[in-house]
Amino acid sequence: MLAILESLPKAIEFGLLFAFLSLGVYITFRILDFPDLTVDGSFTTGGAIAAVMITHGYSPWLSTVAAFGGGCAAGAVTGLLHTKGRINGLLSGILMMIALYSINLRIMGVPNVSLLGEPTIFSSGVSPMLISAVGAVVVKLLIDLFFRTDLGLSLRATGDNARMIRSFGVNTDNSKMLGISLSNGLVAISGALFAQYGGFADNSQGIGMIVIGLASVIIGEAIFGTRTIFWATLAAVFGAVFYWIVYTVALESEWLRLEASDMKMITALIVIVALVIPTAQRALKQRSVARRRSAELAGMAADTEHGGGR
Amino acid sequence: MLELRHVSKLFFAGTADEKIALAKINLSLKPGDFVTVIGSNGAGKSTLMNVISGVLTPDAGEVLIDGAAVHLLPEYRRSRWIGRVFQDPMAGTAPHMTIEENLAMAYKRGKPRGLQLGVTRAKRAFFQEQLARLNLGLHTRLRAKVGQLSGGERQALSLLMATFTEPQILLLDEHTAALDPSRAELVTRLTESIVREMKLTTLMVTHNMEQAIRLGNRLIMMDKGRIILDIDESRKKDLTVEQLLREFERISGHKMADDRVVFG
Numbered sequence: 001m002l003a004i005l006e007s008l009p010k011a012i013e014f015g016l017l018f019a020f021l022s023l024g025v026y027i028t029f030r031i032l033d034f035p036d037l038t039v040d041g042s043f044t045t046g047g048a049i050a051a052v053m054i055t056h057g058y059s060p061w062l063s064t065v066a067a068f069g070g071g072c073a074a075g076a077v078t079g080l081l082h083t084k085g086r087i088n089g090l091l092s093g094i095l096m097m098i099a100l101y102s103i104n105l106r107i108m109g110v111p112n113v114s115l116l117g118e119p120t121i122f123s124s125g126v127s128p129m130l131i132s133a134v135g136a137v138v139v140k141l142l143i144d145l146f147f148r149t150d151l152g153l154s155l156r157a158t159g160d161n162a163r164m165i166r167s168f169g170v171n172t173d174n175s176k177m178l179g180i181s182l183s184n185g186l187v188a189i190s191g192a193l194f195a196q197y198g199g200f201a202d203n204s205q206g207i208g209m210i211v212i213g214l215a216s217v218i219i220g221e222a223i224f225g226t227r228t229i230f231w232a233t234l235a236a237v238f239g240a241v242f243y244w245i246v247y248t249v250a251l252e253s254e255w256l257r258l259e260a261s262d263m264k265m266i267t268a269l270i271v272i273v274a275l276v277i278p279t280a281q282r283a284l285k286q287r288s289v290a291r292r293r294s295a296e297l298a299g300m301a302a303d304t305e306h307g308g309g310r
Numbered sequence: 311m312l313e314l315r316h317v318s319k320l321f322f323a324g325t326a327d328e329k330i331a332l333a334k335i336n337l338s339l340k341p342g343d344f345v346t347v348i349g350s351n352g353a354g355k356s357t358l359m360n361v362i363s364g365v366l367t368p369d370a371g372e373v374l375i376d377g378a379a380v381h382l383l384p385e386y387r388r389s390r391w392i393g394r395v396f397q398d399p400m401a402g403t404a405p406h407m408t409i410e411e412n413l414a415m416a417y418k419r420g421k422p423r424g425l426q427l428g429v430t431r432a433k434r435a436f437f438q439e440q441l442a443r444l445n446l447g448l449h450t451r452l453r454a455k456v457g458q459l460s461g462g463e464r465q466a467l468s469l470l471m472a473t474f475t476e477p478q479i480l481l482l483d484e485h486t487a488a489l490d491p492s493r494a495e496l497v498t499r500l501t502e503s504i505v506r507e508m509k510l511t512t513l514m515v516t517h518n519m520e521q522a523i524r525l526g527n528r529l530i531m532m533d534k535g536r537i538i539l540d541i542d543e544s545r546k547k548d549l550t551v552e553q554l555l556r557e558f559e560r561i562s563g564h565k566m567a568d569d570r571v572v573f574g
């Protein structure tokens with residue numbers, strides 16, 4: 001129990017690092033309705049760009065911004081494959097993810113770049129939790145604002161009713177590319193922060209990130225709902241934090257006997273359950289409505305028979 | 311205003327399933343014309359609309375708006391001139407966005423979209439004023455999600471969104487066909503008043519014969535990808551549904567086959 005409490009601050013810090021990933025996944029998965037698997041690659045791209053630039057003496061902040069740019073570029077290519085190349089959405093993401101595996105190795109030169117002794121955005125003395133919390137909130141608010149602009153509205157409509165927004169003059173190919181690009185930029189920020197926080201960038205750091213992002217978005221939605229963009233992005237940020245709290249509690253609790261290596265499966269299970277529940281709920285509700293209605297109809301038929309007898 | 315020259319459209323060209331959806335259509339609309347379009351199932355009415363709006367590219371011929379050829383432009387670039395309402399009430403609005411957000415998107419029809427705020431105070435006042443014209447109480451529900459509206463309300467909103475920026479051309483493809491009779495009547499009335507007030511050049515496909523005769527200043531009848539009858543205002547005035555059907559049979563050589571036809 002004590003161990004769990006002691007590890008909570010760490011879990012929250014982790015969660016805030018991953019809030020950008022969660023916001024990114026929210027944009028593709030919920031706004032654009034596009035399940036984007038580029039994430040596993042672009043997360044690593046973010047870490048790779050930041051690590052290489054920092055070891056070459058660039059400012060950690062500039063390196064993080066460059067990581068965002070790198071993620072955007074990766075996302076733009078996925079978007080191109082899907083819209084102009086007319087490749088299935090899932091496949092576009094997978095192709096880009098695989099290609100990024102090689103590209104990330106090229107960026108780093110070696111499979112693992114250490115940041116030990118290098119300055120990072122967390123080495124200024126300010127608590128990492130504060131830095132990532134402020135960063136996450138600022139980015140969340142910027143995203144909220146963006147989705148209220150003319151351009152942002154057209155992006156949301158592209159996911160909601162593409163035919164309608166095309167009839168009002170929006171090139172939906174472009175808005176998809178913009179959204180996927182922005183999303184992967186945010187994911188890469190998480191990758192850059194994660195590398196700086198952990199002190200190294202590794203070519204396999206991104207594996208499973210898409211599922212963690214999805215789990216965060218879904219957990220957040222379950223808690224906060226999605227009435228407006230404001231709440232939905234808040235849900236994405238806190239969903240990431242809750243995910244890592246759940247993760248830590250599950251890992252630290254003695255009676256569960258889970259290993260770190262089990263957590264990918266646990267995460268996948270969370271996503272599966274969260275995806276299945278709404279469908280099952282709908283089916284159950286449908287059935288109960290049908291049952292009630294047929295009982296009512298049977299009742300009405302019985303009534304008329306009685307009426308006829310009197 | 312709108313002109314079609316020898317426009318043809320084939321589906322499955324060169325295969326056994328080849329369908330001639332449009333066969334060398336010529337059509338010219340003057341500014342302010344309100345043309346109703348009737349014809350049996352598969353006559354090519356929707357294809358005609360799609361070729362004008364850019365959903366489909368014609369296989370031959372030209373589409374001109376204000377004298378400029380537009381038939382090679384993609385759909386999103388033609389929206390500068392064209393407002394549209396679809397048959398499906400769900401098709402013309404974004405359900406998970408609010409009424410005011412939907413209107414804000416429609417307000418920017420065919421214009422570049424940047425980082426200005428979509429819904430501003432000034433625009434909100436304008437939207438309220440516009441919504442009030444529908445007489446459906448929607449002006450008090452600016453922040454309601456459009457998905458919560460009924461089919462009739464959504465279609466009325468779609469109509470407003472397609473027209474309040476005064477497009478050069480308005481295309482209506484059976485936009486009342488999916489509504490129950492009273493809602494259809496309401497949307498028809500709104501259409502009539504909006505088109506008249508803004509003097510919009512309009513092409514309206516309908517299955518309601520009586521409506522086709524009563525509305526607009528010109529009626530065209532399509533069959534097998536051709537315009538087989540073109541009736542101007544003076545002749546349309548004292549036309550009856552029976553005359554119209556008899557005329558159709560005489561020219562086309564078969565009865566009007568239409569699963570949704572309403573005689574009036």
Ligand SMILES: Nc1ncnc2c1ncn2[C@@H]1O[C@H](COP(=O)(O)OP(=O)(O)OP(=O)(O)O)[C@@H](O)[C@H]1O
Pocket residue numbers: 321322329330331349350351352353354355356357358
């Ligand atoms: N996308 C398409 N692919 C293949 N064939 C099509 C397509 N759209 C239309 N057609 C065919 O073209 C012909 C004209 O269709 P269209 O939809 O224009 O008819 P319509 O007059 O609108 O009919 P309705 O009254 O049923 O709406 C039909 O034979 C139809 O099967």
Ligand SMILES: [Mg+2]
Pocket residue numbers: 355356357
């Ligand atoms: Mg049709």
